[in-house]
Amino acid sequence: MERIDKIISNELNVARSDAKSLIKSGKVFVNGVCEKSASRKLDEEKDILNVCGKVIQFRKFVYIMMHKPKGVISSTDGRKTNEKTVVDILPQDMKRKNLFPAGRLDKNTTGFMLITDDGEFAHKILSPKNHVPKTYIASLDQPFDEDVIKAFSEGITIGNDECLPAVLEAVNGDYKTAKVIIKQGMYHQIKRMFKSFGIEVVELKRIKMGKLALDDQLAEGECRYLDEFELELINSN
Numbered sequence: 001m002e003r004i005d006k007i008i009s010n011e012l013n014v015a016r017s018d019a020k021s022l023i024k025s026g027k028v029f030v031n032g033v034c035e036k037s038a039s040r041k042l043d044e045e046k047d048i049l050n051v052c053g054k055v056i057q058f059r060k061f062v063y064i065m066m067h068k069p070k071g072v073i074s075s076t077d078g079r080k081t082n083e084k085t086v087v088d089i090l091p092q093d094m095k096r097k098n099l100f101p102a103g104r105l106d107k108n109t110t111g112f113m114l115i116t117d118d119g120e121f122a123h124k125i126l127s128p129k130n131h132v133p134k135t136y137i138a139s140l141d142q143p144f145d146e147d148v149i150k151a152f153s154e155g156i157t158i159g160n161d162e163c164l165p166a167v168l169e170a171v172n173g174d175y176k177t178a179k180v181i182i183k184q185g186m187y188h189q190i191k192r193m194f195k196s197f198g199i200e201v202v203e204l205k206r207i208k209m210g211k212l213a214l215d216d217q218l219a220e221g222e223c224r225y226l227d228e229f230e231l232e233l234i235n236s237n
């Protein structure tokens, strides 16, 4: 159960005071009856909320799979650098308060980006302790060899950063296209791991989080909500 002013503020991405004004002005209906009390609590299982003639779906948290395009940053605020963020490019009807990207992808990395407002879930899947694997496809400027595979599998050290053991495989026998599975999300981790063997990552795409693959129906920049079953798949290793 959640207060109606909080729900409206979250779902419509407006200030709490604006939500209260909407309620006062008689534009809010619960189960067909005008509701004028901002402290009324709604049950997300049963109650139907209508604001200004439109039914508003309300959920405690949302989980969005985005196929991140190049050129947007995975932060919540790009104002300082005048850059667009993954949250900025969400469709208007998916925007709501407190959304943030769970984890980081570099500006020129594409692929599976999870956007949510559930901090606890994000922490769970990002913490290296929980060993949720993240799978990437990397195009390289030169082929890797068995020595690199072995080193990745034992866990390499880059400067002060210790990388947990990672899986490295050639894709379709092509040693310039790598499938990499890591369980951490350190700054530029995959690029730095290859760089320590003199190999440049030319393109990088995340194709999976846990056991959930990026939906191949999503073009770059597109997104959709995830269901509970899919969340379970993310949270598994």
Ligand code: URA
Binding pocket: 104, 105, 106, 107, 109, 187, 188, 189, 190, 191, 192, 204
């Ligand atoms: N590793 C990188 O180097 N970049 C990413 O965006 C993700 C993992």
